[in-house]
Amino acid sequence: MAKNHMEINANSDTITGVKLTRLKNKRSQLVWYIFLIPSFLGILLFMVYPIFESLRLSFYQSNGTIENFNGLNNxxxxxxxxxxxxxxxxxxxxxxxxxxxxxxxxxxxxxxxxxxxxxxxxxxxxxxxxxxxxxxxxxxxxxxxxxxxxxxxxxxxxxxxxxxxxxxxxxxxxxxxxxxxxxxxxxxxxxxxxxxxxxxxxxxxxxxxxxxxxxxxxxxxxxxxxxxxxxxxxxxxxxxxxxxxxxxxxxxxxxxxxxxxxxxxxxxxxxxxxxxxxxxxxxxxxxxxxxxxxxxxxxxxxxxxxxxxx
The missing domain is CATH 1.10.3720.10 (MetI-like)
Structure with a gap:
């Protein structure tokens, strides 16, 4: 019984160690993803947003300040x-x-x-x-x-x-x-x-x-x-x-x-x-x-x- 109990404790310790290792790996990976945030925000701000904003403007009569919906007239x-x-x-x-x-x-x-x-x-x-x-x-x-x-x-x-x-x-x-x-x-x-x-x-x-x-x-x-x-x-x-x-x-x-x-x-x-x-x-x-x-x-x-x- 004592031997089985020790084996169970050893197995639980191994499982706990594996979980801790996985948690550390996830945290280390999360750090790298955090470094990507500025680039990702730059892409959203200077590439993705202008694409959709230009598409929206193509349906408006706009001089930069005043806008009126213009349909397909542009x-x-x-x-x-x-x-x-x-x-x-x-x-x-x-x-x-x-x-x-x-x-x-x-x-x-x-x-x-x-x-x-x-x-x-x-x-x-x-x-x-x-x-x-x-x-x-x-x-x-x-x-x-x-x-x-x-x-x-x-x-x-x-x-x-x-x-x-x-x-x-x-x-x-x-x-x-x-x-x-x-x-x-x-x-x-x-x-x-x-x-x-x-x-x-x-x-x-x-x-x-x-x-x-x-x-x-x-x-x-x-x-x-x-x-x-x-x-x-x-x-x-x-x-x-x-x-x-x-x-x-x-x-x-x-x-x-x-x-x-x-x-x-x-x-x-x-x-x-x-x-x-x-x-x-x-x-x-x-x-x-x-x-x-x-x-x-x-x-x-x-x-x-x-x-x-x-």
């Missing part, structure tokens, strides 16, 4: 606005040419760097520097570089006898000024992503192709490019999302109305102009959700197309 105002559709056209024009130029060019540069036995780290740093440069600072520099009279680009063109465009002063060339800036700023990111995937392709595939008599061009066409399909899909999707949200550089180069003659005003700049220049926060909120739907649709289409290719 969406009608945006969808029947000439400047809005002009901003959509500008956004797509700049985005399409940026992607068509940057991804193939970045892939070619990445292929050349990958084939270089020495100095790869140096080339990575050189090409990636524009990407870590502030887009605002880069836009200010480009405004000087592309100045029609004092810019170094026109100076070089004039030196070799080529015509000197007015760039940002002419609506016919202003979009290409933004495209040049976008390509210069984004190409480093494309090169780094492509280079990482190129170095992940198994060398055995190239060795087998060499044994079968495949040339370097054939290896590039039938081994390298097919293995880059997932990378191209990623760059296409991220490139489109960034292009459709373009604001900073066009604001610096042309202001909220995308001067000259609204030629570089994007959807983001249109939203800023209506909200913070015209104080039409309801219209700006409606335009924001229309832009969100456009981004959502194009992201979905890009995913579908990428899966079809894969």
């Amino acid at each position: 969406f009608k105002t945006v969808l029947t606005s000439g400047p809005f559709w002009n901003s959509v056209w500008n956004t797509f024009y700049i985005g399409i040419f940026q992607i068509l130029i940057t991804i193939p060019l970045g892939f070619i540069f990445a292929t050349l760097i990958n084939s270089t036995p020495r100095g790869q780290s140096f080339f990575k740093v050189i090409y990636f520097l524009p990407n870590v440069t502030s887009i605002v600072a880069a836009a200010i520099i480009f405004a000087f570089v592309l100045h029609p009279e004092m810019g170094i680009v026109n100076y070089a063109l004039e030196a070799v006898g080529l015509p000197t465009p007015k760039w940002l002063a002419d609506p016919s060339t202003s979009k290409w000024a933004v495209i040049l800036l976008a390509v210069w700023h984004w190409i480093g990111f494309v090169i780094i992503i492509c280079l990482a995937n190129l170095q992940a392709i198994s060398p055995d595939m190239y060795e087998a192709a060499k044994i079968d008599g495949a040339s370097g061009i054939q290896q590039w066409l039938f081994i390298t490019i097919p293995n880059m399909a997932g990378t191209f899909a990623f760059l296409l999707i991220t490139g489109w999302i960034g292009a459709l949200q373009r604001f900073n550089e066009v604001y610096v180069l042309g202001g909220p109305n995308g001067s000259p003659a609204r030629s570089i005003q994007t959807m983001g700049a249109f939203i800023y102009e209506r909200g913070f220049t015209g104080f039409e926060f309801g219209v700006a909120s409606a335009a924001t959700y229309i832009m969100f739907m456009i981004i959502l649709v194009f992201t979905f289409l890009n995913l579908k197309i990428s899966k079809m290719k894969l």
